Amino acid sequence: MWKYEKKLAFPINITKKDLKLAKYIMTQYGGPAGELAAAWQYLDQRYCMPDEKGKALLTDIGTEELGHVEMISAMLYQLTKDATIEEMEKAGLGSNYAQFGKDLFPADAFGNPFNMTYIKVAGDCIANIESDMGAEQRARATYEHLMDLTDDPDVLAPLAFLRQREIIHYQRFKELRDYYLKKKENGELK
Amino acid sequence: MNNYNFNKCDFIQNDITNLFDSYAGYIRGNMFPDLYNTYKINKPFEIVPMNKQAEDLTYINALCFAINDLNLYLDIFPNNKEIANLFKQYEEEKEEALKNYEKNYGPICIDNAVNKNNEWEWIKNPWPWENK
Numbered sequence: 152m153w154k155y156e157k158k159l160a161f162p163i164n165i166t167k168k169d170l171k172l173a174k175y176i177m178t179q180y181g182g183p184a185g186e187l188a189a190a191w192q193y194l195d196q197r198y199c200m201p202d203e204k205g206k207a208l209l210t211d212i213g214t215e216e217l218g219h220v221e222m223i224s225a226m227l228y229q230l231t232k233d234a235t236i237e238e239m240e241k242a243g244l245g246s247n248y249a250q251f252g253k254d255l256f257p258a259d260a261f262g263n264p265f266n267m268t269y270i271k272v273a274g275d276c277i278a279n280i281e282s283d284m285g286a287e288q289r290a291r292a293t294y295e296h297l298m299d300l301t302d303d304p305d306v307l308a309p310l311a312f313l314r315q316r317e318i319i320h321y322q323r324f325k326e327l328r329d330y331y332l333k334k335k336e337n338g339e340l341k
Numbered sequence: 342m343n344n345y346n347f348n349k350c351d352f353i354q355n356d357i358t359n360l361f362d363s364y365a366g367y368i369r370g371n372m373f374p375d376l377y378n379t380y381k382i383n384k385p386f387e388i389v390p391m392n393k394q395a396e397d398l399t400y401i402n403a404l405c406f407a408i409n410d411l412n413l414y415l416d417i418f419p420n421n422k423e424i425a426n427l428f429k430q431y432e433e434e435k436e437e438a439l440k441n442y443e444k445n446y447g448p449i450c451i452d453n454a455v456n457k458n459n460e461w462e463w464i465k466n467p468w469p470w471e472n473k
Contacts, residue, residue: 157449157469158398160406161370162388164472207416215409225470295380308386311379315370318378319410326417 153214160218161312165229165305170242172301173230174260179297179313180223181257181265184289186313188269190216192286195272196279201331201340205276208327209283212320219316222309224255230306277335280328284321291317357414357424363431367403372410397442401449404435 179185193213200206231239231253239248246262257265271282294314298307334340359374366372368385379385390396411428415421443453447462454463 154451157463158402159469161367161402162395162399163470166472204417204419208413211409211412211416215413221470228470229472298381304386307382308388311382311386312368312370314380315378319371319373319376319413322376323413323417330417 153217159222159225160215161222161309163222163225163229163309165226165303167303167305168233168238169230169301169303169306170234170238170244172297172303172306173227174243175297175300176223176226176230176306177258177262178260179290179293180220180227180255182259182293183266183269184286184293185257185259185265185269186216186219186223186290187257187265189213189283189286189290190220191267192270192272193283195270196283199274199276201276201334204330205280205327208323212283212323215316215320219313222313226306226309227255276331276340277328280324280331283324284328287317287321287324291321357421360427363403363407364399366410367399367406372407373414394446397438397445401435401438401442404431404438407431408435 181187190213193209193216197206197209197213200209231244234242234244234253236245236248239245247256250256259265271279271286273279273282291314294310294317298310298314301307301310331340357373360366360372361369361374361377363372368388369377371377388399390399408428408431411424411431415424415428418424439449443449447456447465448454451463454461456462
């Protein structure tokens with residue numbers, strides 16, 4: 152089960168409203184390489200991991216990703232909360248306003264709603280973990296693109312933090328993949 | 342700049358005795374110097390707390406971060422007693438800091454939602470997504 156802690160994993164204090172950037176950052180909420188997809192993919196995959204290392208790592212990284220969903224959500228909230236309706240329309244968020252007002256709704260940067268087919272599970276621990284490594288790399292690349300699109304240090308700091316987390320997660324997934332490959336070679340894994 | 346050390350297929354973290362401290366790791370998003378990799382920015386952004394409460398929270402956040410990063414490492418390398426011991430030390434330091442913080446500013450965990458005057462403090466603003 153999960154317990155809420157009344158704090159963010161990393162502080163978000165954005166003082167400058169930026170609707171265009173919010174539209175881009177949206178993809179890390181509900182897009183194909185977003186935090187929501189990552190969290191759910193890992194938490195779905197943990198049930199059939201062959202041993203305790205896999206079960207632990209997927210549970211713990213999945214949990215961390217839920218905290219990252221909250222960070223991205225806080226960024227979206229702070230970037231848009233003071234916007235007028237006209238400003239939202241001008242930034243291409245008129246449809247968002249029509250459908251959701253100022254509520255958050257998981258979608259990609261084009262406005263396509265979050266899609267469960269982003270979540271990769273294959274019933275094979277190697278295939279699953281390599282999907283996770285790919286998910287981390289795609290998220291890392293997306294964070295770099297987002298960093299290219301802003302100069303605001305209030306936004307760059309959490310983006311840089313999240314990007315580095317992808318690198319660490321990639322490393323841990325790779326270690327797990329290599330460990331299972333070795334187990335396979337030794338006939339300890341079906 | 343080697344921007345792709347995480348893609349080296351033979352990368353193994355050999356030296357884990359030389360970790361960042363909790364705050365240095367926190368602002369870098371990583372406790373392991375060999376895995377630190379930057380993009381566009383030359384040095385990590387410092388967290389500049391606006392008041393004593395924010396400063397105390399940053400201290401707790403850094404400890405929680407260190408604990409989480411060591412946690413992931415220990416999931417894969419559970420026999421590393423040195424790192425396990427460091428995890429324990431950070432955990433003790435965090436528990437102490439959390440107790441003091443919650444006494445002064447209100448609950449972070451639901452376990453401490455009621456204060457000594459039996460007041461329900463949990464619902465009080467600000468919530469974490471609201472900027473100060």
